[in-house]
Every structure is written in structure tokens, then in C-alpha cells.
Amino acid sequence: QLQLQESGSGLVKPSQTLSLTCAVSGGSISSGAYSWSWIRQPPGKGLEWIGYIHHGGSTQYNPSLKSRVTISVDTSKNQFSLNLSSVTAADTAVYFCARAPLGIDYFDLWGRGTLVTVSS
Amino acid sequence: EIVLTQSPDFQSVTPKEKVTITCRASQSFGTSLHWYQQKPGQSPKLLIKYASKSISGVPSRFSGSGSGTDFTLTINGLEAEDAATYYCHQTTNLPWTFGQGTKVEIK
Numbered sequence: 166q167l168q169l170q171e172s173g174s175g176l177v178k179p180s181q182t183l184s185l186t187c188a189v190s191g192g193s194i195s196s197g198a199y200s201w202s203w204i205r206q207p208p209g210k211g212l213e214w215i216g217y218i219h220h221g222g223s224t225q226y227n228p229s230l231k232s233r234v235t236i237s238v239d240t241s242k243n244q245f246s247l248n249l250s251s252v253t254a255a256d257t258a259v260y261f262c263a264r265a266p267l268g269i270d271y272f273d274l275w276g277r278g279t280l281v282t283v284s285s
Numbered sequence: 286e287i288v289l290t291q292s293p294d295f296q297s298v299t300p301k302e303k304v305t306i307t308c309r310a311s312q313s314f315g316t317s318l319h320w321y322q323q324k325p326g327q328s329p330k331l332l333i334k335y336a337s338k339s340i341s342g343v344p345s346r347f348s349g350s351g352s353g354t355d356f357t358l359t360i361n362g363l364e365a366e367d368a369a370t371y372y373c374h375q376t377t378n379l380p381w382t383f384g385q386g387t388k389v390e391i392k
Binding site for chain 1: 286319327328330334372379380381383384385386
């Protein structure tokens with residue numbers, strides 16, 4: 166059964182870059198049948214889609230974060246990654262990775278999420 | 286950007302009651318509207334896809350309807366395990382957006 170697992174630094178200093186990885190197990194990220202997204206949720210608040218990547222490397226980002234976001238994929242390691250630069254306290258959130266069937270687009274599989282705190 | 290506004294923000298409900306949550310979109314689109322359930326400390330779980338299509342493994346008491354700008358999630362016969370926050374989500378236009386969430390509490 167395919168699973169997603171987020172990992173990365175749980176504490177990032179203001180102005181630095183947040184880096185997270187989502188490992189895909191039980192299936193191949195290169196199947197071409199899905200897009201792979203990052204979504205975040207500030208404590209006690211709602212969900213915000215950050216962006217997605219296809220296995221070939223094409224990306225789409227939320228315009229609200231586009232200037233600071235990079236999503237990349239490493240098919241050899243079966244994982245995809247998020248970099249968010251110039252972070253502030255407003256970027257403190259639980260970050261989820263998720264899968265959406267290509268062209269269908271709802272999120273049918275989610276990781277458990279990882280809390281990232283931005284603090285000096 | 287399509288803004289999704291859910292109502293109510295919070296609902297306290299007795300078991301076996303019917304729950305109705307609405308999601309109104311800032312512009313009209315078809316049925317690319319999906320519903321998720323999120324329990325505390327967990328990731329969201331897909332409940333309904335494309336406004337009204339059921340998901341395998343989701344109890345039949347959950348149903349969805351609507352198109353255009355107005356969508357509804359209905360829970361027929363609330364059970365204690367349904368205490369959660371519910372989100373609508375549109376994938377018609379980028380950026381994909383979510384409603385602000387509706388928290389359902391069991392009385």
C-alpha cells in the first residue's frame with residue numbers, strides 16, 4: 166500500500182529556508198498518473214495548497230507563495246521536496262504532502278504531516 | 286482565485302441528528318468540488334469527490350450535492366466518530382483552494 170512520509174527540520178530560524186522531503190513508499194513516483202503536492206496548515210487554522218509537481222518535473226505554485234517556493238522531485242530516491250525561502254513566523258505550520266490523480270485532482274492520499282516552527 | 290466560504294463555522298449536534306454544511310464559491314464552476322474530514326492530529330481524509338460522488342470505504346451517511354456556486358455536505362445520522370472539522374476544496378482553477386472549515390462537535 167502506497168504511503169507518504171514527510172521529513173525535515175522541525176525548527177527553522179527567521180529569514181532562513183525551510184526544507185522538507187516527502188518519501189513515497191509502496192509505489193513509484195514515476196508512474197506518471199499523479200501530481201504530488203505540498204499543503205500546509207497553521208496551528209488551529211485551515212488548509213493552504215502550496216504547489217505541486219509532476220514526475221517529469223513540471224510545477225505549479227500558489228501565487229501567494231510563488232516567489233519563495235521551489236518543489237523538486239528525485240525519482241531515483243522516489244521522493245519530492247519543498248524549499249520555502251525567507252521564512253517568517255507566519256510560515257509556522259503543519260506541512261502535509263499529498264497525491265492527486267492526474268487530471269482528476271482531489272487528494273486521495275496524504276502524509277501524516279510534520280510541524281515546522283519558525284523561531285529564533 | 287476562487288474563494289470558498291463554508292457555513293456554519295461551528296456546529297454542536299446531538300448523535301443521530303442530520304448535519305448540513307454548505308460551501309459557497311466566489312465564482313461559478315462545475316462540480317470539481319471535494320469534501321474532506323480532518324480529526325485532531327490527523328491528516329485530512331477524502332469523503333466526497335466531484336460534489337456528489339461517494340468514496341469507497343466512507344460510510345453511506347455522508348453525501349454531497351450541488352454545482353455552480355453552492356455545494357452541500359450532509360451527514361445523515363451523526364455518529365460520535367464524526368466529530369471533526371470538514372473542509373471543501375476546489376480543483377477547477379489554480380490555485381486550488383479550500384474552505385475555512387466547519388467544526389462539528391458532538392453534544
